[in-house]
Amino acid sequence: MKQFLFSLIFLVSLLASAQSKVGGIVVDDSGSPVAFANVLFKNSTEGTITNDNGRFYLESESTYDSLVVSFIGYETLEMALKAKVNYNMRIVLSEGQEQLDEVVVYVGKQSKKNNPAIDILKKIWAKKRVNGLRKFKQYQYDKYEKIEFDLNTIDSALMNSKLFKGLEFVFADLDTSRITGKTYLPLFLNESASKVYGDNALKEEKEEVLGNKNSGFSNNQAIIGFVEDLYSDYDIYENYLKFFDKSFTSPLSRTGIDTYNYVLSDSAFVDNKWCYNIIYYPRRKNELTFKGDFWVNDTTFAIKKINLAVTKSANINWVKDIYIEQEFEVVSDSVFLLKRDYMLSDFSFNKKEQSRGVYGKRTTVFDNYTFDIPKPRNFYKTVSDPFDPVVFGRDSTFWANKRLESLNKDEQGIYKLLDTLKTVPKFKTYYNIVSILGSGYIEIDKWNIDIGDIYSVFGYNDAEGVRIRGGARTYFGQNDLWRLQGFTAYGFDDRKFKYGISAKFLLDRKSRLIISGGNRRDIEQLGLTLNPTTDVLGRSIASSAVLTVGANDRLTNINLSTFNVEMEPLTNFRVRVGSSFRTLSSALPEAFSLDYIDPTSPTGISSEIKQFDITTSLIYTPGKRTIGYGVERRNINDNYSTLLLNYTKGISGFLESDFDYEKVQFSYTQPWQIGGFGRLFSTIEVGKTFGEVPLGLLNVIPGNQTLFSIYNTFPNLDFYEFVTDTYASLHLEHNFNGRLFSRIPLLRKLNLREIVGLRGVWGDLSEENIQLSSPTNIPLIAPNDQIYWEYSFGIGNIFKIFRIDFNFRGNYLDNPEARPFSVTGTFGFNF
Known part of the structure; x- marks a missing residue:
């Protein structure tokens, strides 16, 4: 983004x-x-x-x-x-x-x-479930959408700046926004045409994308994905409207009377229908609310026209204005159907009137409604490929027929101007700079290789000391059917080189059949997750954290080789079968030992684990949306749930593998939008290991000795403080998005956000596994007497980018060097 x-x-x-x-x-x-x-x-x-x-x-x-x-x-x-x-x-x-x-x-x-506006609002609630498309068993309609992004607040200072020297021709034609009155310069235009089918009885809907066209960025799914995530569909009749991961209270909401002031302002004919005009505005500042007005029919109490503008005081970052218009047409004298939807967002670093920013504008037009034409359920299950190259290659005749709203002369000029800009060397330089900052990779077009990522160059830990890393990947385009990627790193304390290399190939687009494999020799902190790592390229933040609490010396040398076959037989349902062979040993044996009893060793003790595993994974992500059709796709939303079931079989003897065992793990992660009370993120995870295995193959309860807030870890646990072969854990984190702080006058203007967390884990460790790892120099303890739990209070949106969490340990305070309290934090650019 x-x-x-x-x-x-x-x-x-x-x-x-x-x-x-x-x-x-x-x-x-x-x-x-x-x-x-x-x-x-x-x-x-x-x-x-x-x-x-x-x-x-x-x-x-x-x-x-x-x-x-x-x-x-x-x-x-x-x-x-x-x-x-x-x-x-x-x-x-x-x-x-x-x-x-x-x-x-x-x-x-x-x-x-005794407010007539609220009396009308109550009648809207009673009728909203039978208005519009809900009146029919089936429906079809044409949909045309155009997205435009503009640089706004253009003035003489910007036009004469060195930034645009040599690019003055772009200012030849400027105009002002009809919403804000600011001068703007269009930058990007995307058009799409589609056909939508729905069945209210079957509760099914599908959209077939017929054409898609970008100005100057042919087939750029990254931009399309950003647009889709930014402007997700919404229904004004719903209680809450979601934009930028925030839930805004709709003025038509049943909770609206506690959030908005309503005034019956006028009544008049609108398109030959007698309508009431109601003005609304928020009762309190700093809440996620709108101001505006709407026209509602006096008999059906369906909305004819509505305007929504986010208030300046709303607790949202990097967005100065959001303005929405919806217009409805009347069908059969009583049915009101959406005709046109317009949304404008003004992105800016601050909300000052004179600050420059970027407009994002979406216009969606709906037409040619037809009803009660039944389709079999299988019709809705058959999904067309929205990224078919044919979709992006439609000619001018297609667009002349499918545009439900003509481009004005200026929008038509965007295509020509951006084609011209791509030939200007200075523009190319600017584009390359922001591309590097955004993606982290330096493009070498003539070799079809990207160098990076640049954000992983520097690291530090107790075993390697200062560490530098460089990497590269093949990159012919966003929809590459294969990709090679690798890195090399060097630690100045241990004076050793590390590396990782991976390859992946998409063999069948329809079933998403992918084979992949790789090898990695590196140093890793394995005590940060309950699942064993199979990543041959990435690295946990705990392995490179410069500042830690206590000694971060429980690090592991890992030599990992993997081979996987994956396919997606159903949308968002993936099946993965893979094998891995890993060699594990302590990176700092004096401080951290992985020793275990080994009767075949001359000393009776081994310090290195060799293990071959076969793992089958079922991954279901209902509601997940992706872009692209290559071997790597991008997610364009984060409000989907994830269900994961893993079965791992360890096989001894093969490639000198040491242990026979079985492991079953299940996790369920779900984000919950709790109306206007913010967002709850939850994760449940359970697992059990059958058979005797040493410390390096057990399930370590994820501790966190870094100063960063890391979800799904326990910030008051040290690495390897609890070790299990059977476990069940729960993580809850709720962000109120400032709803509570907005009620406190002294804090209201700071737009702070309150976060609360609760997490717990129960685990057990068999006596056989304790005895097997008895030579190790750390205690093996499981939280089996009672559930270990923690809670936290956080303050987010400090200076718009920082978050601080205050974490409290609930029990097991008698453990050696137990930390009853910790402070962690994070930073990032969030709406």
């Missing part, structure tokens, strides 16, 4: 024109801004709502000569527009003189009792 946003700032193209443009501020008689005032072109339904500071901007492709400004408690004001463009307007509203006979509505918080 960062790569894409940064790249946008260095790309280019142009804009649109409008016939009427107005902008300015609305104030009262004392000069104080009037927030959430209604601003409309006279005799139209085209309007907007002033922001928290009373400012507004509005434009239309039609020409209007008057503007109407109103708000409850003030006299409605009608202003003549002297020109097509009227900026910097200062509109003064006077307090109303007339009193309403029955209902008295005040500026600010509105009453929940």
Whole structure:
């Protein structure tokens, strides 16, 4: 995501024109801004709502000569527009003189009792389950979508800067946003056309992508994936609308009356349907809410038109504005179906009015609805390939027929301009820089190789001391059917080279049949996960952490070879069968021993484990979405669950393997969106080992001696503090996304986020396994007397990037050098 946003700032193209443009501020008689005032072109339904500071901007492709400004408690004001463009307007509203006979509505918080707007809202709730597509057994419709990204707040300082020297031609045509009034420079355009089929009785829906076209970035699934994740579908009738991993309370929500103020503002004919106009705005600041208005029909109580703008105080990072418009058409005189959906997001490092950023705009148009044409269930199970090269190679005739909304002259120019930009050396340089920062790889196009990743160059641990690493991978394109990758590293204390190499090949696209294999010789901290590592390229953060709590000296030399066959017979259901051969020994024998009793050894003790395993894995990820059709695909969402079942068979004798054993492990990870109360992340994991194995093959309860907050570990446990052959663990972490802190006046403006965690594990270790590893120099203890547990309180979004967790140990405080309390943290760019 960062790569894409940064790249946008260095790309280019142009804009649109409008016939009427107005902008300015609305104030009262004392000069104080009037927030959430209604601003409309006279005799139209085209309007907007002033922001928290009373400012507004509005434009239309039609020409209007008057503007109407109103708000409850003030006299409605009608202003003549002297020109097509009227900026910097200062509109003064006077307090109303007339009193309403029955209902008295005040500026600010509105009453929940005797409020006609809330009476209408309750009727919307009663009807929402039978409106729109839900009225029919089956449905079909055409869908056209265009996505545009623009660099905004273009001024003379930016145009004359050294950054754009030699690229001045990109500023030949500039325009202003009809939503924000800012000058912008288009950078990217994506179009897609598809056919959607659905069956309400079967609860099935599928979308066939017929065509997809990108400006200047042919077949760039990374950008498409970013767009799909950014602009996931939503239903305004749902209680919560999810954007950027946050749940915003819908103004049509049943909980809306506790979150929003509602005002019945007007009633009028909209497309020959009598509708009520309701204005809404939040009751409190710093919550994930909108402001805006909607028009609702007086008989079906279906929404005809709605506007939603995220409030400036909403607890969300890197997004200054979100603006949504939806329009519905009337079918058969009573059925309201979605006709057009428009969404604009303004990405910026801060929310100051003058700050530059990037607009992300999505326009979706729906047409040609047909109903009650049944399809067999198998029809919905057969999914077409959205990344078929044919889909990306549609000609101009196809797009002329499938565009449900024509491109304006400026959007048409984006394709030509970006093709020109790709030939400009300076633009190529900028693009390469942001590509390296975003992906971590340096592209060597003439060799089809990437060097990197650059973020793994430096490391440190007690065994290697300072460590440097370099790597490379083959890269012909995003949909490569095969990939080779490798690295080499050197430790300055142990004076040894390490390496890793892997190869993977996609043999069949339909079934996702992949074979892979590799070898790695390295030093690793194996006490960070319950599952044995099969990664021949990666490395845990605990193996390279510069700062740790206590001695990070329980490190292992690992020589790992793997071979795997994987396929996906059903969508999101993978079957993997693999074999591995590993040699394990302590990297620091004086501090950490993997010794075990071995009657075949001359000394009766061995310090090295050789083990051959065969593992079968079943992995189910319902709801997971990916992009690409090559050997490596990218995930474009993170709200899916993961169910994993592993069966491992250790075979002795083969390749001098040491042990016969069986191991069964199951884990279930699930994110839960708890309405407006944030997001809960949960993981349940159980496992058992059958047979006698030494310490290096047992299940170590994941400790964490680093200063980083690492999910699925126990931050108050040292590495190898608990060792098991039978275990069950639970991890819960809930992020309230600032809902509690927003109620505290002194903390409200800081936009902090509260995180709570609870984790526990029970485990056992047989006497036979304890005796087998008796020569080791660390105690072998399992949490079998009682469940070991911890809890934590965290504060996130500190300066928008930092998070600190305060972790408390619940029991086993008598263990040697037990840590009752710890502080960990992390940083990152999160919405």
